[in-house]
Amino acid sequence: MGDLKFSYLVFCTVIVVALIFDLGLLSKKNQVVTIKKALVQTVFWVLLSFTFCAFIWVSDDGGSGKTDAISFLSAYLLEWSLSIDNIFVFIIIFSFFKVEEKNYSRVLLAGILMAIVFRIIFIAAGSELVARFDWIMYLFGIFLIYTGIKMFSSSEEEEFTPDKNWALRLLTKVMRTTDAEPDGRFIIIKNKQLFFTRLAMVVVMLGLIDIVFALDSIPAVFSVIPDPAKKMLIYSSNIFAVLGLRSLFFLLRGAADKFSYLQQGIAIVLLFIGAKMLMEKWIHFPVWVSLLVIVFCISGSIFYSILRTQKNDTLDSQE
Secondary structure (H helix, E strand, O other), X not given: OOOHHHHHHHHHHHHHHHHHHHHHHHXXXXXXXXXXXXXXXXXXXXXXXXXXXXXXXXXXXXXOHHHHHHHHHHHHHHHHHHHHHHHHHHHHHHHHOOOOHHHHHHHHHHHHHHHHHHHHHHHHHHHHHHHHOOOHHHHHHHHHHHHHHHHHHOOHHHOOOHHHOHHHHHHHHHOOEOOOOHHHOOEEEEOOEEEEOHHHHHHHHHHHHHHHXXXXXXXXXXHHOOOHHHHHHHHHHHHHHHHOHHHHHHHHHHHHHHOOOHHHHHHHHHHHHHHHHHHOOOOOOOHHHHXXXXXXXXXXXXXXXXXXXXXXXXXXXXX
């Protein structure tokens, strides 16, 4: 990208202004987010991301603006599709902890801001490793292929179960907790002792679970943007995708069971980018190829899931 400092300044300004707008106008306390409002928020974050992509395209004078913009868009769509998988886990966590719908927005925002901090740390560490050790990309590739195979072959019976999850066991050991939920607060004081409420546990658990998802998404984004000097593209694509996760949650939470083949679509993407990383020394794939594969696999799995759901509903109604 052209002037890197200017790009960082624009990115940080856009994020701060967008968060202020989101917090001030779209995230009032104890307000239930409707499907219509969630759609508006989702469109807002997607358009903002595409606008920043356009800024990348036109801001570079060295001739790489177009390539950088396609790399950003590919990484953004990849992280966005992986985030959809996160949403289904979030839905299960909210149901398990019996979080009231009026508290969804605040809890998600806190958890997502925590996730952003983790992503920044992981990207910085990953960029340093890639810059120092070329062979680390092969490890990333092998890991992504393993993850893709495991994800593709996993069954519905292997669904995420919070009560058996390592994150919940860790939280109950290190945090003094209470089942009381006074006015949706995260922390209360009883008998001069500080207690974390269920909402606080949900926030921390969302952040910890995102660490697990980051183990897939961070290596994946390096397959699209392998140059560690382009951390700006990696940071921005990741953060834009994560910030749009909250509105996407409200948009998709009622349709979680309608995307039963999305996991297989994501798995195929991981298999492709893992193989791409392993073959990069001998076969170079242009960045637009990755973009096409991501769009085709994710959109194809979503449409196929919808068609299968409609077909099953029709067969059920005929019985």
